[in-house]
Amino acid sequence: MSRRRVRPTDDPAVVRWVLTALALGVFGVLVGLPVAVVVAGALRHGVEAYLRAITDPLTVDALQLTLLVVAVAVPVNIVFGVAAAWALAKFDFPGRAALITLIDLPFAVSPVISGLVFVLLFGGRSLIGPWLIAHGWHIVFAPAGIILATVFVTFPFVARELLPALEAAGRTNEEAALVCGATGWQTFWRVTLPNARGALLAGVALATARAAGEFGAVSVVSGHIRGRTNTLPLHIEILYNEYDFSGALAVATLLVALALVTLAIRWAVDAHAARDAA
Amino acid sequence: MTALPSRSTAPAAIDIRNVSKAFAHGALAAVADVSLRIPAGQLLALLGPSGSGKTTLLRILAGLEFPDAGVVQFDGVDVTDRPARLRGVGFVFQSYALFRHLTVAENIAFPLRVRHRPRNEIRARVEELLVLMQIEGLGGRRVTQVSGGQAQRVALARALAPHPAVLLLDEPFGALDTEVRQELREWLRRLHDELRVTSVLVTHDQEEALAIADLVAVLRAGHLERAATPAEIMARPASAFVERFLSTTRAGARCTGTGRHLEIAHAEPAR
Ligand SMILES: Nc1ncnc2c1ncn2[C@@H]1O[C@H](COP(=O)(O)OP(=O)(O)O)[C@@H](O)[C@H]1O
Numbered sequence: 370m371s372r373r374r375v376r377p378t379d380d381p382a383v384v385r386w387v388l389t390a391l392a393l394g395v396f397g398v399l400v401g402l403p404v405a406v407v408v409a410g411a412l413r414h415g416v417e418a419y420l421r422a423i424t425d426p427l428t429v430d431a432l433q434l435t436l437l438v439v440a441v442a443v444p445v446n447i448v449f450g451v452a453a454a455w456a457l458a459k460f461d462f463p464g465r466a467a468l469i470t471l472i473d474l475p476f477a478v479s480p481v482i483s484g485l486v487f488v489l490l491f492g493g494r495s496l497i498g499p500w501l502i503a504h505g506w507h508i509v510f511a512p513a514g515i516i517l518a519t520v521f522v523t524f525p526f527v528a529r530e531l532l533p534a535l536e537a538a539g540r541t542n543e544e545a546a547l548v549c550g551a552t553g554w555q556t557f558w559r560v561t562l563p564n565a566r567g568a569l570l571a572g573v574a575l576a577t578a579r580a581a582g583e584f585g586a587v588s589v590v591s592g593h594i595r596g597r598t599n600t601l602p603l604h605i606e607i608l609y610n611e612y613d614f615s616g617a618l619a620v621a622t623l624l625v626a627l628a629l630v631t632l633a634i635r636w637a638v639d640a641h642a643a644r645d646a647a
Numbered sequence: 648m649t650a651l652p653s654r655s656t657a658p659a660a661i662d663i664r665n666v667s668k669a670f671a672h673g674a675l676a677a678v679a680d681v682s683l684r685i686p687a688g689q690l691l692a693l694l695g696p697s698g699s700g701k702t703t704l705l706r707i708l709a710g711l712e713f714p715d716a717g718v719v720q721f722d723g724v725d726v727t728d729r730p731a732r733l734r735g736v737g738f739v740f741q742s743y744a745l746f747r748h749l750t751v752a753e754n755i756a757f758p759l760r761v762r763h764r765p766r767n768e769i770r771a772r773v774e775e776l777l778v779l780m781q782i783e784g785l786g787g788r789r790v791t792q793v794s795g796g797q798a799q800r801v802a803l804a805r806a807l808a809p810h811p812a813v814l815l816l817d818e819p820f821g822a823l824d825t826e827v828r829q830e831l832r833e834w835l836r837r838l839h840d841e842l843r844v845t846s847v848l849v850t851h852d853q854e855e856a857l858a859i860a861d862l863v864a865v866l867r868a869g870h871l872e873r874a875a876t877p878a879e880i881m882a883r884p885a886s887a888f889v890e891r892f893l894s895t896t897r898a899g900a901r902c903t904g905t906g907r908h909l910e911i912a913h914a915e916p917a918r
């Protein structure tokens with residue numbers, strides 16, 4: 370008995386070692402190396418050039434637009450994602466399976482196609498496009514279209530993270546809240562959502578990262594009007610196409626920083642959750 | 648006892664009349680035409696083998712399940728269609744169903760918080776219940792950091808916090824080991840006598856039922872086989888099933904040889 374317990378950790382020590390090294394190696398090559406290249410490239414012409422690149426008015430405009438897109442797309446997705454996941458987890462209705470598939474649709478189609486759909490829906494040559502434009506509603510080649518496309522592309526993250534958590538939580542805790550005298554609304558805010566807090570934050574983190582970094586869909590609806598419809602990823606591409614490699618990489622560090630902040634928040638939440646569970 | 652605004656409700660008499668419930672159309676009924684009266688302030692044990700419909704009947708009393716037919720009355724008032732929230736019952740789930748993101752004290756305070764009771768009243772009531780449940784000092788703990796027996800008391804305290812007229816317990820000792828179990832059930836009986844509440848306790852352990860209940864109702868495949876005092880049931884099981892159910896458990900208990908089960912052969916129900 371005791372022999373058996375020792376051996377599994379004893380024997381594959383080499384295997385464990387190799388696997389760990391492999392994982393770290395792949396991580397280093399695929400994640401660490403690119404980040405290192407970005408930082409090194411951004412600083413190639415010195416700190417001053419770097420600062421000039423990231424304080425360039427066009428860069429600042431792109432950063433502002435990206436933050437605006439995140440600030441609108443993420444909350445909208447939280448509301449829709451929570452509502453969709455909740456309905457799917459708690460109720461069995463006709464069309465439930467179809468709705469689950471539909472939530473994944475933005476993952477299934479190419480982002481470029483997603484962008485194109487919005488151009489075809491709201492563009493100058495679409496059915497409602499001319500009417501919208503006549504009333505001063507600019508969607509295509511305008512921030513509104515970029516936000517719409519981003520909402521669409523990032524839609525699955527929150528719902529997809531939340532759904533399994535809500536399903537796993539089951540009904541018992543909510544029933545307990547109801548017999549305790551809680552209304553449906555109180556039950557949702559005080560029991561359902563806090564129970565799924567970790568999954569919700571994971572979904573929000575992923576949606577935020579994607580909203581800030583989305584290129585394909587945004588590229589199609591943006592029209593690349595500098596200072597007006599350029600997000601950070603689009604701005605990076607323009608700089609790159611103009612052979613301003615260090616400028617492109619300098620702006621890229623802003624996206625990396627955004628991603629790191631999101632990751633840090635997730636780590637903090639996970640650590641908090643782990644402490645709760647202990 | 649701490650002085651509290653006197654909101655203690657009187658215990659309610661429970662009337663169950665011809666209640667039936669099937670979970671799928673045409674499926675065998677989980678509860679079939681059960682009629683049962685529980686006088687105010689009594690402790691009834693719902694006894695039966697697994698799958699006999701005990702939990703379903705309890706959930707119907709709580710308003711978590713609604714019968715296909717029949718009527719449930721509390722003190723003569725029809726509550727059949729009244730949602731759980733408005734029934735004034737305390738429910739202790741088999742799995743306790745404590746809120747994991749809240750502390751022990753916050754769990755107990757929950758029924759009062761959602762009723763928007765004043766802060767100092769809530770604090771006093773939680774304090775009072777922690778003492779009553781003999782878990783003083785655990786108020787600040789996470790519910791994930793207490794033992795099974797303590798979690799059970801927290802669940803009971805939460806159920807009792809708003810002074811329910813009816814207390815429903817689904818196999819409250821099921822997850823606990825033998826010693827804790829025996830100690831807790833005596834304590835629960837004393838607690839029931841102190842509180843002004845009508846209790847229904849679900850169990851598949853006939854020794855437990857006979858030992859602490861005023862009334863025992865035996866369920867079999869959704870049907871009520873027998874409802875009587877422990878003394879009457881021991882004297883006249885009145886049906887082959889009840890007889891067999893009591894004696895097989897007894898014989899089974901002898902085989903396990905734990906000793907404590909032997910008592911029930913001479914169980915002398917006090918009440
Ligand atoms: N939510 C449900 N859906 C379908 N069948 C159920 C449900 N709950 C209980 N049942 C069925 O009803 C019967 C009685 O179950 P239950 O009341 O849980 O019995 P007990 O608590 O006595 O073990 C069982 O056959 C069970 O499978």
Ligand SMILES: [Mg+2]
Nearest residue numbers: 698701702703
């Ligand atoms: Mg049960």
